[in-house]
Amino acid sequence: MRETELVLGRRWILVLEPGEEVIAALDEWCARTGVRAGTVDLFFGAFRSVTLIAGRDDTVDPELPLPTSVEVAYLEGIGSGSIAQKDGSARVHLHVAAGVKSAGGAAYAGHLLSAEVHYTVEVVVQEVLSPELTLRADPRAHGIGCLFFE
Template identity: 50%
Template structure:
């Protein structure tokens, strides 16, 4: 385990409209507002299409990173995440997780790492900027090579 005390910056509320791509919109918002890192304590919305890391098939090793994805339509849900700076690519790297329910199937639920989502009605996002320490993503051998959030002064 490792931790860092955060210094807060600005706080924003975003409203995404029908047809908006969640990741693209969040990335564009960060670029236009000079937000390089932070966290999303909450976002909620309705999505016409959404992809999560996961599968509906048996897997050989549940501890290995999942190479497949699940594609869902007409879902509503809630999520949160972090935004780190990619110094090499000079761009933000959102890391988002959601819990969503299929509206047409008694809100049957799915949860996991968000790969892509398109807004159906509206999506509301709160962005908390962090001014220090520097957030980055570094491949972590302890996490099977998955890039983990890292802090530098």
């Protein structure tokens, strides 16, 4: 376990509009407002489409990160995540659990690669002033990007 105490800054609520791509909109917002690190305490809403790291077939080794993704249409969902520095820019890292509206709410969950807003998505962001948060490959996690404190 890694741990650190956070020095917090500003706090926002954002409302994303139909057609916006969630991660791209949040990355652009971070650049515009100067947010370098933070927590996405909550986001929720209606999505026209969501692409997650996931698979539809049995995995050969469940310990390894999945190399595939799935796209699912017309969902309602909720998630959270972090904002950290990667390659000199703030990057948003989100996970979501979302139910397909036409399938009785059958759910998909996982690391969000992309999502298009259908009606609205509301986001609560808390800025972290210190320490610096970074995303970098962690060999102990099969090389996937993990959160580190500088």
